[in-house]
Amino acid sequence: xxxxxxxxxxxxxxxxxxxxxxxxxxxxxxxxxxxxxxxxxxxxxxxxxxxxxxxxxxxxxxxxxxxxxxxxxxxxxxxxxxxxxxxxxxxxxxxxxxxxxxxxxxxxxxxxxxxxxxxxxxxxxxxxxxxxxxxxxxxxxxxxxxxxxxxxxxxxxxxxxxxxxxxxxxxxxxxxxxxxxxxxxxxxxxxxxxxxxxxxxxxxxxxxxxxxxxxx
Numbered sequence: 422x423x424x425x426x427x428x429x430x431x432x433x434x435x436x437x438x439x440x441x442x443x444x445x446x447x448x449x450x451x452x453x454x455x456x457x458x459x460x461x462x463x464x465x466x467x468x469x470x471x472x473x474x475x476x477x478x479x480x481x482x483x484x485x486x487x488x489x490x491x492x493x494x495x496x497x498x499x500x501x502x503x504x505x506x507x508x509x510x511x512x513x514x515x516x517x518x519x520x521x522x523x524x525x526x527x528x529x530x531x532x533x534x535x536x537x538x539x540x541x542x543x544x545x546x547x548x549x550x551x552x553x554x555x556x557x558x559x560x561x562x563x564x565x566x567x568x569x570x571x572x573x574x575x576x577x578x579x580x581x582x583x584x585x586x587x588x589x590x591x592x593x594x595x596x597x598x599x600x601x602x603x604x605x606x607x608x609x610x611x612x613x614x615x616x617x618x619x620x621x622x623x624x625x626x627x628x629x630x631x632x633x634x635x636x637x
Contacts (some may be wrong), residue, residue, distance in 0.1 A: 443559075443571065444571045445568055445569070445570060446485075446569040447468070447484055447485030447568075447569050448566050448567070448569070449486070449487065449566070450565060450566065451472075451562050451566055452472055452474070452477075452487065452490070453474045453479075453562065456474070456562050459473075459475050460472065460475075461474075462560040462561065462562055463507045463510055463560065464558045465483070465509075465510040465511040465512065466511065467511050467512055468483040468484075468557075468558050468569055468571075469481055469482055469483045469510055470485075470510070470560045470567065470569055471507050471515060472560075472562070473505075473506075473507060476492065476494040477490065477492055478490070478491040478493060478507070478515070478517070480510075480515060480531075480533075481567070482512045483512045485567075485569065488512075488533065489531075489533060493505070493517070493519075497529055497540075497542070499519055499529075504519075504521050505517055505518055505520065506518045506520075513532060513533050514530070514531065514532055514533075515531040515533075516528060516530050516531070517529040517530075517531070525544065525545070526544075527542055527543060527544045527545060528542070528543040528545060529541075529542055530542075530543065557571065557572060558571055559572060591633065597635060597636065598635075598636035599635055599636055600633070600634045600635075601632070601633055602614055602631070602632045602633075602634065603615055603616065603617055603629060603630075603631060603632075604629070604630050604631075604632055605627055605629050605630075606627070606630075607627055607628070612630070612632075
């Protein structure tokens with residue numbers, strides 16, 4: 422009975438579960454001891470990050486190194502509680518929108534090259550938008566840490582799409598021997614036993630699962 426129970430669980434996990442796990446790209450000490458409603462974290466397409474808090478910008482590289490701390494109040498005269506945002510960021514470039522500058526607005530464009538920080542200020546009506554959501558990464562302040570998470574790749578046209586994976590466990594309390602098999606399918610209905618190895622794409626999607634059976 423225990424052996425049959427194991428078989429049912431392993432098949433259910435293989436074809437029914439759709440949970441995802443977020444991988445950590447990097448983790449650094451949080452620059453903000455007490456986050457508030459004025460604290461926001463932003464990410465760039467390259468895995469870089471910026472934390473906005475009370476007139477300060479903390480700029481992180483794509484490896485999680487704090488490379489610049491920018492005091493917007495002291496350097497650019499931005500109001501500490503003003504309406505500003507970060508619509509664009511990479512490891513080398515950062516754009517800040519300041520909507521409260523002299524009744525109009527401006528863009529503050531920062532560039533970092535070889536450790537040298539330069540800036541350009543453009544007086545204009547900045548776009549009224551939040552930083553766009555980037556599909557690859559998402560930052561989060563967790564207690565005393567700033568963590569950059571890497572989101573699962575949902576796949577794009579012309580690329581290999583990876584489906585969620587799970588582990589099949591043989592509990593140590595079970596006795597006897599078990600056969601672990603790899604099966605493949607093109608429709609998630611008919612499954613054929615296959616061997617591990619190298620596969621290439623064909624005209625149909627191909628799915629794989631692990632199957633555990635008691636050894637006879």
